[in-house]
Amino acid sequence: MTAVIPAAGLGTRMLPATKSIPKELLPLVDRPIVQYGVEEAVRSGVRRVALVTNPGNTLSASHFAPHPALERALAESGRTEALAAMRALAALAEVTTVHQEAPLGLGHAVLCGRRVVGDAPFAVMLPDDVIDAEPPALGRMIDVFIEVGGPVVLVERVPHSVVHRYGVIAAEPLGGGVHRVTDLVEKPAPDEAPSDLAIVGRYVLTPDTFAALEATGTGAGGEIQLTDGLRRLLRQRPVYAWELEGKRLDAGTPAGYLEATIHFALKRPDLAPVIEEALGAARGVAGR
Ligand code: G1P
Numbered sequence: 001m002t003a004v005i006p007a008a009g010l011g012t013r014m015l016p017a018t019k020s021i022p023k024e025l026l027p028l029v030d031r032p033i034v035q036y037g038v039e040e041a042v043r044s045g046v047r048r049v050a051l052v053t054n055p056g057n058t059l060s061a062s063h064f065a066p067h068p069a070l071e072r073a074l075a076e077s078g079r080t081e082a083l084a085a086m087r088a089l090a091a092l093a094e095v096t097t098v099h100q101e102a103p104l105g106l107g108h109a110v111l112c113g114r115r116v117v118g119d120a121p122f123a124v125m126l127p128d129d130v131i132d133a134e135p136p137a138l139g140r141m142i143d144v145f146i147e148v149g150g151p152v153v154l155v156e157r158v159p160h161s162v163v164h165r166y167g168v169i170a171a172e173p174l175g176g177g178v179h180r181v182t183d184l185v186e187k188p189a190p191d192e193a194p195s196d197l198a199i200v201g202r203y204v205l206t207p208d209t210f211a212a213l214e215a216t217g218t219g220a221g222g223e224i225q226l227t228d229g230l231r232r233l234l235r236q237r238p239v240y241a242w243e244l245e246g247k248r249l250d251a252g253t254p255a256g257y258l259e260a261t262i263h264f265a266l267k268r269p270d271l272a273p274v275i276e277e278a279l280g281a282a283r284g285v286a287g288r
Contacts, residue, residue, distance in 0.1 A: 001142070002048040003041040003123040004113035007034060007060055008100040013253050022057050023252065024127045029264045029271070032063060033251045037127045038093050044139035046123055049095045050116035052109045061097040066090040105223025107213045119207050121145065124226070129201025130260055132267075133246025138202055144178055144242045145204040151233065153181070154202035155241045156248055163193040167227035169241055170194035177243040181234060186227035187220040197241065199227065200248050209233055 011018030017026060024034035038049055053060050067086060074083040100112045110124055123138055131137045137154060145152045155169060167186045171179035183194055203226070213229035230239055249263055250256035262279075265271045 001046050001121055001123060002050055002113070002117045003037075003046045003125050003138070004050045004052060004110055004117065005034065005037055005041075005125050005127055006052045006100075006106055006109035006113075007127055008052050008054040008057075008103060008109055010103065011252075014257065022053065022060050025060060025063065026251075026257070028130065028251060028257075028260050029268065033130060034060060034127045035063070035089075036130045037125045038064065038095070040131060040136045040138055041123065041125060042093055043136045044123075044142060046138065046142075047093050048116070049093045050098050050113040051095055052098050052100050052112050054103070055099045055101060058097075061095055064089065064093060064095040103223075105218070105221070105225055107216055107224035107226040107229045110226055110229075111210060111213050111224075114210050117207065117210075121204065121206055124203040124205060126201035128250060128252030130249045130251045131200075131202070131244070131246055132249070132263065133244070137244055137246055138204070140245070141202055141204045141242055144240065148178065148238075148240045150238045150240055151206050151209065151230065152204045152240045152242050153184075153199050153230065154244055155179070155197040156200045156244045157196050158198040160190055160193070160196050163188060163190055163196060163198060166198035166200070167225070168193045168195060169197050169199065171197060171241055174240075177245065179241040179243070181230075181239040181241050184227050184231045184234065184239075186225045197243070199241075200244060203230075205230075206237075208236065212236070 007024040011023030014023050025032040051061055071083060071086055096116050098112045098116060100109050141152050141154060164187055167184055168188050169181050170183040171181050173179050185194060212233040216224055216229045216232055219225040219228040249260035251260045262275060265275045
């Protein structure tokens, strides 16, 4: 199975940080956002990645490629731990870059991955949605995919006031966090949302999704939406959803990025005391 990771967005919500650095390369503690996604894929048994970037971006793929000069320098200075980490990163996954020539939407970005995916089931992982779950969310979804024998989208209940930021499903619960999807709407107004179950950045899909996407016109925001492609697919076959068990962080907005940074820093024994002290001090200042 291949994981398609769309990473060709302009990152406008994170400007000016993303003016010259692709959004997915901004670090959360010590790893770029996209590495969390690739590591989740690998822990889920998916080692082949199609990274969809804009044509000018060569940086994102190079993060996963060997860096001989750096490795030599680390070897010569005896930095064996760092050297091992760099070699492990280069061996982590088989990353192929695919260019999305124009920003035509998430559905179009997924279509760009078709050549790498071939005629086989595939995953889509939106790197902004960083998921902290054990076992990994994608791996759980692959298990559900095998069990139900059809496409699975990851969903999470969100406050009704924010449904307009997401793809939202209408669904019938089947038990065990699995739902049968009866409709999907991209970015609905709150009074038009069919539920509070929002799609959150992970999909395990069948290859007939590509034909559905090809037949899909522009939707919300004037873009070709993956949600609309899946709505079309729903006419042909059952589509399922699985409710996330774990913590999802939206690293694509300044507030979510900060929250994600603190979340992962607090999990590091060497950094947690520093963060707790800094937050305590900040609270003290705010309370004065
Ligand atoms: C995309 C999808 C949307 C989904 C969301 C999850 O929207 O189009 O269906 O709910 O990701 O993060 P975007 O955040 O790119 O606007």
